[in-house]
Amino acid sequence: MSHSLHRAGNAEELKKDYVILSMGALGFNKEEAGDKLKVISKIFLKYQPVNMGDAAYGSLYTGQTKEDFLSDRTPKVVTATYSDKETVKKVLAEIKEEKLKVSVVVSGLIDEIEDIVNEIGLEINTINLSAGYFGKTELIADENILEFTTMCGHHLISHNLVKDVLAKYKNKKLTLDEAAERLGTNCVCGIFNLNRAKELILKNAK
Amino acid sequence: MLIDREKCIGCMKCIPFCPMEAIVAENKKASVNSDRCTECGVCLRAKVCVKEAIFQDKLEWPRAIRAQFSNVLFVHKDIPIEGRGTEEMKTNDVTGRFKEDEVGIGIELGRPGVGAHIDDVEKITMDLAKFGARFAEDNPTTHLVDVSTGKLADEMEITRWEFVTSAIVECIIKKEDLKDMMDLLKETAKDIDTVFSLDLIFKDTKNYKEILNDLNIEVRPNAKINVGMAMA
Incomplete structure (x- = not known):
């Protein structure tokens, strides 16, 4: 998939x-x-x-x-x-x-x-491109949330968890590392980029 | 998935973990809305409940199909690929599945983060069948339908209103049919009760930008690329 x-x-x-x-x-x-x-x-x-x-x-x-x-x-x-x-x-x-x-x-x-x-010295064999979203797109989370959630390809990171973590970081209930890890623990395949998540958390905290 | 009300202390910490918003507060306790729950297992794996009130009940057919499509650790009985996934272009340097004059199509119903009923899968597969689509054999969605018509197979009719985190329809069509298929998909998109993410796979890695521009599809800066390591 x-x-x-x-x-x-x-x-x-x-x-x-x-x-x-x-x-x-x-x-x-x-x-x-x-x-x-x-x-x-x-x-x-x-x-x-x-x-x-x-x-x-x-x-x-x-x-x-x-x-x-x-x-x-x-x-x-x-x-x-x-x-x-x-x-x-x-x-x-x-x-x-x-x-x-x-x-x-x-x-x-x-x-x-x-x-x-x-x-x-390799040669690209095939390319898979994202061609956008269709249907009831009003149901999709905002872009700043998608930047987090789409880092888990199976979409196992809930948009509400992102909001919750952002709020807890702002309120100093979670450190930056804890906030990123709380999100990353839901991604089974290991493709959630915690470094990028930390940058995104900081960006959203501004 | 269920929550034992006797064990639940009403802390509600589990609620934000659910990707489908299926966990709700009810009479001061957390409760699972079974219609919305896709049996993805996120809440259980997160170990967020200190009282271990969240538990997986035995899933009978047809509800079991929710886990097949939503729980990443579930391996389909007919498709021995981990991660709920298919190989699509990931192994194309070995399989040669995609040809220069073809386009691979991936339609990810329910993604990102919305969920989908099997009913909407059928609307899409019926569209694709009109173009003689070659549906991916190693995809669980293909096992739901009659590939000649795209209609739900008789024995799968019972799954029509089951709700899943995502169901990915994968097929290959002729490149020359892409524009007509896109036009039909856009029309069908108005009639579905969810969203889908569209993936386009090209073996022709030289001309895809031109093709996407002709279709008024924005070329994103990022992609998934098979770097031909098996041929090196």
Whole structure:
């Protein structure tokens, strides 16, 4: 499903928000992908992701530890979230060096990803674009709330929780870290960018 | 999902966690509105209730379909992919599922944050079937309908008024049909009781901006990109 496609925000904010995903293909290479995804998980962790997860097990903010991602269990769909282009480039370059022949998807600014791909000698295979919202769009939360909630692709972060957390931060009932974590603990896949969330909290507190 | 009224102390801390606003205050206790609850499991996983009053009751069919479409940790019995997801373009460098002269369509009913009834899924699948859409086999929504007509399969009729966090219709159509399909979708969008997010997938990564401009669709600065690692 759409995973990290519909992340709201302007280009300046999205410059600090990248998600990398890797998985095997059912009927093709899913069976033997487990060990390869372990190698990728190790590379993800080496570059200190803001968040990391596996759709089958959870994320660094839902009870998984870094050690869990390197354990004997079989990874299924691994994801890592980063806040800058240069780190993403290093991660992809290192994965490429391993010649794993497994699919990798990057979500983020198109121009920046194109730069990375060209620099490290990859070729874009497919692009998935967000073409907007249709129907009773009056039911959708405001853009400043969507900037938070769309960082969980399954939309498991409630707009009311965002409002609640913003209010508690303003009233000094939560620190900035606590506020971001309270939101991030609902995203199972590990694609909620807590660094960006903190910036958004500060922006909304002004 | 249910809340044990005997255990609930009425702190109401669970209320903001529900993405569908299904937890409400009732006689000084928190209560789950079963019509709105999509069985996504967020409230339970959040461990927000210190009294452990929130609990998952046994889900019978057809209500169980809510969890299939809404609980990220649920793996569909016929579709062994974690994360409630399909592969769509994520593995296209291995599968070659999308061709240059085609467009992949993803219609995410209920997203962002609104929820949808299965009834609205059928309206969309019927539109797409008119264009000979090739529905994604590894998608739980495809298992609801007769793919030749887009109508709910007879045995799925019972699910029509079930409410889910999101239901994603995925298919592939010919690029030449995209404009007509968009026109029809916009008309149908006036007749649905929810929202949908639209995803367009291109294997032709050189000309998509021109195509979107012709359709008056804003090209967002961000996207999801298969970087061809399996081919490297």
